[in-house]
Amino acid sequence: xxxxxxxxxxxxxxxxxxxxxxxxxxxxxxxxxxxxxxxxxxxxxxxxxxxxxxxxxxxxxxxxxxxxxxxxxxxxxxxxxxxxxxxxxxxxxxxxxxxxxxxxxxxxxxxxxxxxxxxxxxxxxxxxxxxxxxxxxxxxxxxxxxxxxxxxxxxxxxxxxxxxxxxxxxxxxxxxxxxxxxxxxxxxxxxxxxxxxxxxxxxxxxxxxxxxxxxxxxxxxxxxxxxxxxxxxxxxxxxxxxxxxxxxxxxxxxxxxxxxxxxxxxxxxxxxxxxxxxxxxxxxxxxxxxxxxxxxxxxxxxxxxxxxxxxxxxxxxxxxxxxxxxxxxxxxxxxxxxxxxxxxxxxxxxxxxxxxxxxxxxxxxxxxxxxxxxxxxxxxxxxxxxxxxxxxxxxxxxxxxxxxxxxxxxxxxxxxxxxxxxxxxxxxxxxxxxxxxxxxxxxxxxxxxxxxxxxxxxxxxxxxxxxxxxxxxxxxxxxxxxxxxxxxxxxxxxxxxxxxxxxxxxxxxxxxxxxxxxxxxxxxxxxxxxxxxxxxxxxxxxxxxxxxxxxxxxxxxxxxxxxxxxxxxxxxxxxxxxxxxxxxxxxxxxxxxxxxxxxxxxxxxxxxxxxxxxxxxxxxxxxxxxxxxxxxxxxxxxxxxxxxxxxxxxxxxxxxxxxxxxxxxxxxxxxxx
Numbered sequence: 001x002x003x004x005x006x007x008x009x010x011x012x013x014x015x016x017x018x019x020x021x022x023x024x025x026x027x028x029x030x031x032x033x034x035x036x037x038x039x040x041x042x043x044x045x046x047x048x049x050x051x052x053x054x055x056x057x058x059x060x061x062x063x064x065x066x067x068x069x070x071x072x073x074x075x076x077x078x079x080x081x082x083x084x085x086x087x088x089x090x091x092x093x094x095x096x097x098x099x100x101x102x103x104x105x106x107x108x109x110x111x112x113x114x115x116x117x118x119x120x121x122x123x124x125x126x127x128x129x130x131x132x133x134x135x136x137x138x139x140x141x142x143x144x145x146x147x148x149x150x151x152x153x154x155x156x157x158x159x160x161x162x163x164x165x166x167x168x169x170x171x172x173x174x175x176x177x178x179x180x181x182x183x184x185x186x187x188x189x190x191x192x193x194x195x196x197x198x199x200x201x202x203x204x205x206x207x208x209x210x211x212x213x214x215x216x217x218x219x220x221x222x223x224x225x226x227x228x229x230x231x232x233x234x235x236x237x238x239x240x241x242x243x244x245x246x247x248x249x250x251x252x253x254x255x256x257x258x259x260x261x262x263x264x265x266x267x268x269x270x271x272x273x274x275x276x277x278x279x280x281x282x283x284x285x286x287x288x289x290x291x292x293x294x295x296x297x298x299x300x301x302x303x304x305x306x307x308x309x310x311x312x313x314x315x316x317x318x319x320x321x322x323x324x325x326x327x328x329x330x331x332x333x334x335x336x337x338x339x340x341x342x343x344x345x346x347x348x349x350x351x352x353x354x355x356x357x358x359x360x361x362x363x364x365x366x367x368x369x370x371x372x373x374x375x376x377x378x379x380x381x382x383x384x385x386x387x388x389x390x391x392x393x394x395x396x397x398x399x400x401x402x403x404x405x406x407x408x409x410x411x412x413x414x415x416x417x418x419x420x421x422x423x424x425x426x427x428x429x430x431x432x433x434x435x436x437x438x439x440x441x442x443x444x445x446x447x448x449x450x451x452x453x454x455x456x457x458x459x460x461x462x463x464x465x466x467x468x469x470x471x472x473x474x475x476x477x478x479x480x481x482x483x484x485x486x487x488x489x490x491x492x493x494x495x496x497x498x499x500x501x502x503x504x505x506x507x508x509x510x511x512x513x514x515x516x517x518x519x520x521x522x523x524x525x526x527x528x529x530x531x532x533x534x535x536x537x538x539x540x541x542x543x544x545x546x547x548x549x550x551x552x553x554x555x556x557x558x559x560x561x562x563x564x565x566x567x568x569x570x571x572x573x574x575x576x577x578x579x580x581x582x583x584x585x586x587x588x589x590x591x592x593x594x595x596x597x598x599x600x601x602x603x604x605x606x607x608x609x610x611x612x613x614x615x616x617x618x619x620x621x622x623x624x625x626x627x628x629x630x631x632x633x634x635x636x637x638x639x640x641x642x643x644x645x646x647x648x649x650x651x652x653x654x655x656x657x658x659x660x661x662x663x664x665x666x667x668x669x670x671x672x673x
Contacts, residue, residue, distance in 0.1 A: 008190045015183050023176045030168040111139050201229040205236060218244030256396055259286050263400065267407035271414050274310065280404050281312035284381055287400065288393050291383035292359065294319065295369065295404070298326060298376055305329050305378065313383075318359065324351045326374075333368055333375050340394035341366040352380065365389040367397040370405040379404075457484040504627060508542040509550060511582055511648075515573055518554045522562060522571075530568045538576035543648055545628050550648075553621040557586040557644050560617065564590030564642065572643075580650055581630075587643035593636040601634070 204223040211219040220237050224230070263283035270276045277295065284293035294311030298304075307314070307322035314322075328351050332341065343350055344363040350356050356364060361382045370376030379401055381389070461477040461484075468474055519533055526533055561571050565588050572587040593601060602622045625632060629649050636642035 008194060012187050012190060015186055023172060023179065027172055030172055201233055208236060212240060217247050256287055260396060260399060264403040267403055268410065271411060273411060276407055276411055277308045278310040281310060283400060284379065284397065285312045287396050288381055289385045290381045291385065293381045295377050295379050296324065302326055318355065322352055322355050329378065330374050338368060340398060342389045342394060344388035356382065363388055365394065367394060367401050369401040376405065455488065504546040506544050506546060509545045509547045510542050511540050511575055511584060512537040514547060514551050515554060515575065518551060518558055519573065521555060522558045526562055526571060529562060529566065531562055531565055531571055533571045533573065536574040540575045540577055540582045541650060543582055543650055545648065549624045553624050553646065554584065554586065556617045556621050561586055561588035564588050581647040582650055584646040585643055587641060589641040592638040592640055593642050594638065598636065
């Protein structure tokens with residue numbers, strides 16, 4: 001294309017040069033002719049001057065002796081002018097014919113001058129003078145006639161030269177016009193041809209790029225060109241085919257990576273040896289399209305590599321017979337520089353050559369697994385469907401082998417962990433049973449201790465009643481027996497209430513109204529103990545709960561507070577909202593809770609009231625609050641009292657129950673118990 005463009009431009013330039021040269025030549029010839037024509041005009045003017053000079057002298061001769069004669073001086077001046085005109089004409093370039101005539105003219109002029117001289121200087125008789133004048137006039141007439149002949153000849157030549165010059169000018173104009181038109185047409189043809197030769201391949205390339213952009217990789221341009229565009233189109237077609245091949249390889253690689261990822265994920269979801277062998281063989285089959293795949297693992301004693309089952313394309317009987325000594329495998333491992341062994345032709349080098357011949361193996365690949373010093377196993381892949389095994393297959397198998405090694409270790413660890421968990425579970429069950437028996441024993445001990453006291457009193461007073469005959473004493477003893485019996489019943493009822501889960505009667509509860517009823521119930525007891533009650537109710541919205549059970553919690557906390565203060569003090573009851581919780585605080589100014597028992601206040605049957613308490617009030621309260629998705633905060637300081645805060649979720653909001661928060665220092669920094 002480059003040469004074609006250069007040749008076309010060279011042709012166009014040559015054409016313009018040729019036309020310009022011809023035009024210049026014609027213009028040069030025309031200019032030369034014009035100069036000649038101008039010279040001829042000048043000569044003609046000189047000839048006209050010669051004729052005029054001759055006519056003037058002739059006129060002077062005719063007027064000699066008349067009144068109109070101009071005088072001798074004027075005749076002499078005209079003759080001199082005539083002689084100069086003849087000399088000027090002789091000085092110009094003429095044809096030989098014209099030169100001969102001018103020579104005759106010069107001779108005649110000399111004769112004319114002599115005749116005039118004789119005429120002017122003569123003093124002869126009038127007859128003689130007339131003869132001289134007649135002779136001079138004759139010479140002048142001859143001179144005038146020849147001058148006119150010469151003028152006629154010059155005029156004819158001048159006309160001829162003028163027509164020739166005009167013809168040349170017309171020819172130059174035609175040549176210039178033809179050159180311009182021809183050059184324009186040729187330039188237009190060249191431009192059209194070059195445009196087609198350029199735009200054709202360019203349009204083909206643009207169309208091809210659109211096909212490739214739309215995903216049609218491998219599109220071939222059917223345009224056949226030569227030169228640079230031909231090379232460009234061939235390069236583009238090669239590029240398109242290369243892109244198609246590269247894209248196919250990339251898609252295949254991504255497909256293999258996707259399969260590899262799926263297989264790897266499956267590996268880590270399998271928890272048995274059989275399952276992992278099955279997933280490995282099927283995964284290798286999908287990645288390499290092999291007809292046989294499986295793995296040989298080193299035995300526990302390390303003497304053989306045995307083929308595992310399940311495997312793909314191999315029966316269980318064939319798998320059992322495929323065993324290779326460890327020394328053979330180790331030597332092959334080290335001789336191959338730990339690289340995968342690919343045998344596409346020389347399959348006799350295969351460590352499983354005997355069984356391979358029985359299975360009709362035509363190509364085989366071995367990929368080492370778990371190579372730390374010596375390999376733990378080797379993956380065997382045989383009979384690839386399409387062609388031979390490649391390095392890409394080996395790389396994929398190496399990655400899969402590493403994942404398999406990790407998954408195999410995980411399975412082994414899982415098996416070990418499963419056994420340990422089973423042992424731990426058995427041990428835990430034993431501990432739970434032991435804890436249950438211990439709890440039952442402690443509960444029985446506490447129940448026996450709690451019930452034993454009133455029973456002892458009942459039995460003692462019953463003995464006294466047998467021996468005592470005073471009816472008043474017997475009645476007093478019966479009252480004591482009744483009181484102790486009721487106490488034993490309360491202990492049993494409290495125990496049943498603690499162990500039995502009552503269904504909650506949920507509805508919207510006004511906490512402030514519940515606390516007002518609690519204050520009414522505890523008011524008499526507080527008044528008798530000289531305890532003042534300070535209530536500070538905030539704007540707490542109604543919450544969902546069991547009103548009776550919540551009243552039991554608040555009444556229990558208030559009763560404990562009154563008991564802790566003894567004969568004087570202040571009972572504080574406060575409600576407020578903090579975050580998503582309604583807070584109910586019940587505080588006292590008693591002696592506080594000692595640190596050594598702070599962590600036991602919610603234990604069943606733990607009490608500091610001696611025979612006046614059952615030790616089930618706070619545990620029952622804790623269960624009720626927990627069933628409402630709430631929790632306790634407890635703050636206490638020795639000598640300054642305690643503060644119990646019940647936190648209940650607002651409205652429909654529920655939260656996971658938190659453990660009791662206890663702060664024994666009373667500095668408003670709750671500590672988790």
